[in-house]
Amino acid sequence: MKGKTLVISGGTRGIGQAIVNEFAAHGVNIAFTYNSNEELAKTQVAELETKYGIKAKAYPFNILEPEKYKELFLEIDKDFDKIDFFISSAIISGRAVVGGYTKFMKLKPRGINNIFTATVNAFVVGAQEAAKRMEKTGGGSIISISSTGNLVYIDNYAGHGTCKAAVEAMVRYAATELGEKNIRVNAVSGGPIDTDALKAFVNYEEVRDETAKRSPLGRMGQPADMAGACLFLCSDKASWVTGHTFIIDGGTTFK
């Protein structure tokens, strides 16, 4: 992995941050995006470069404006020679998900559309820009972070769960069409993972306790659990894995 480059959206917190740390620890250079946490991103860059001796750079980016990925990748081109991996991890919360993060009877097209844009459209445009560059250097690996909330019921998750189901389908289409360019495309789908996004759930404590109870491993998922799966999928050890959804749920989905 040493000397390769990862582009990842939402690298400042939660799962994205764990992925950044895991890849940097394996010698991968990191181009990550943030939305509101500029100071945190700057500190993170300095820490990554000092601790792991890799090149790191943070870029502001809003996944509600996916077309802007084109400009973002042009900026990244100035700082990095090539792109080997692209991971779409960022997710919206707060006002942007009003009418999307709610019960079925309260769903509103605007809320659902925002989540669709942030989940599916952002993956599509980001992956397209990454693939154009990977093609020139002989291939790469692309991942969309998904959620088992598209397989099992989670309170208020209809909007997100449906968009995660859609992005997993999009991953299979991308994988099928990009394989000839030696680009592998997969999804990593998590059960409940202890991050800020989960803490924003109105029933966070209930989800946390129920997850630990359901898991044969007796605990909640941690961001690092997702990062390990991403590292594997980007490594040569996964060289024949494409169009797949890798479920990291501590065994909770079956129970």
Ligand SMILES: NC(=O)c1ccc[n+]([C@@H]2O[C@H](COP(=O)([O-])OP(=O)(O)OC[C@H]3O[C@@H](n4cnc5c(N)ncnc54)[C@H](OP(=O)(O)O)[C@@H]3O)[C@@H](O)[C@H]2O)c1
């Ligand atoms: N947590 C779970 O239980 C769970 C389970 C399965 C899958 N997932 C998925 O894992 C991914 C990461 O979730 P997480 O739990 O790690 O979230 P998180 O801790 O809330 O972090 C969200 C990240 O997205 C960025 N972000 C927020 N709004 C954005 C916007 N409008 N444009 C661009 N970036 C934005 C944040 O940047 P700033 O720091 O700058 O705000 C932050 O880096 C998501 O795709 C989520 O659906 C989560």
